[in-house]
Amino acid sequence: MNGIHTNILKPDNSLIRLEAPTDMGLSLMELLKANDFDILATCGGMALCATCHIEVVSGFEKLPAISDAEYAMLDTLPNIKDGSRLACQLRLSDAMDNITIKILGDGN
Numbered sequence: 579m580n581g582i583h584t585n586i587l588k589p590d591n592s593l594i595r596l597e598a599p600t601d602m603g604l605s606l607m608e609l610l611k612a613n614d615f616d617i618l619a620t621c622g623g624m625a626l627c628a629t630c631h632i633e634v635v636s637g638f639e640k641l642p643a644i645s646d647a648e649y650a651m652l653d654t655l656p657n658i659k660d661g662s663r664l665a666c667q668l669r670l671s672d673a674m675d676n677i678t679i680k681i682l683g684d685g686n
């Protein structure tokens with residue numbers, strides 16, 4: 579099937595591979611929540627809560643540019659990494675196929 583694939587690296591180093599349809603306009607946060615990952619998304623995807631904070635382990639260059647609002651939120655986090663992004667700000671697209679991420683949350 580020709581979906582958009584996302585690999586999630588779990589704390590025990592096992593990998594889960596998710597596939598999203600290309601035509602639904604989901605954000606990565608919505609995909610993770612729909613698959614029962616532990617993400618609160620308290621702000622509903624407005625780049626205001628950082629509970630959807632992820633680290634992109636591979637494929638960072640495939641992602642859309644970071645906005646000022648996303649950067650400002652990430653910059654407040656105690657656990658920011660080089661590959662940090664907010665999953666709610668990443669609309670799934672073909673260009674993002676096959677990235678690998680870790681779920682970090684807001685560090686609290």
Ligand code: FES
Pocket residue numbers: 607618619620621622623624625626627628629630631664665666667
């Ligand atoms: S869901 Fe709140 S910052 Fe992403």
